[in-house]
Amino acid sequence: MSRHSRPGELIQADEAVVEFERLPQVVKRLSARARRHIANSVSKNTIRGMRADLRVYQRAGGLLPADEFDIANFIADQRALGKKPATLERYLNSLHMWHRYMNLPSPVRSMPVRAVMRGIRRAAGTRQRRRRRCCSRICIVCWITSTAPSCVASAIAPFSR
Numbered sequence: 754m755s756r757h758s759r760p761g762e763l764i765q766a767d768e769a770v771v772e773f774e775r776l777p778q779v780v781k782r783l784s785a786r787a788r789r790h791i792a793n794s795v796s797k798n799t800i801r802g803m804r805a806d807l808r809v810y811q812r813a814g815g816l817l818p819a820d821e822f823d824i825a826n827f828i829a830d831q832r833a834l835g836k837k838p839a840t841l842e843r844y845l846n847s848l849h850m851w852h853r854y855m856n857l858p859s860p861v862r863s864m865p866v867r868a869v870m871r872g873i874r875r876a877a878g879t880r881q882r883r884r885r886r887c888c889s890r891i892c893i894v895c896w897i898t899s900t901a902p903s904c905v906a907s908a909i910a911p912f913s914r
Contacts, residue, residue: 824848
């Protein structure tokens with residue numbers, strides 16, 4: 754639904770912008786174009802997944818905004834219920850992103866939460882995260898210039914013979 758509007762007013766009704774009233778005052782000062790770009794910056798499936806994760810947190814008794822001790826206890830409780838470390842990481846990422854979108858400091862990166870998660874991964878026997886070994890000069894150049902997050906040479910190697 755579009756209509757003529759003054760600068761700064763919402764031009765189209767978009768389902769991603771429906772929750773606009775919940776966003777902080779800073780975002781409300783953005784133009785309609787900027788708000789649309791924010792709404793399109795994350796896919797609908799990602800938003801749906803994040804909402805589901807936040808629902809799990811709230812049904813477990815968590816309040817938003819959260820503090821680091823509530824999140825650490827939530828993660829430990831979810832692990833006791835049998836959730837896998839990857840699922841717990843996803844919950845943490847959803848909580849982190851919620852705090853960031855609300856322009857609040859994220860308690861997810863605090864020491865208590867990180868220590869609990871590290872203990873869970875260690876107890877579960879989850880391997881450490883490692884990067885693949887660098888296999889060419891191209892990859893070294895990418896690493897130095899930070900142009901590619903992964904090894905470019907591994908993609909080129911099968912065709913270089």
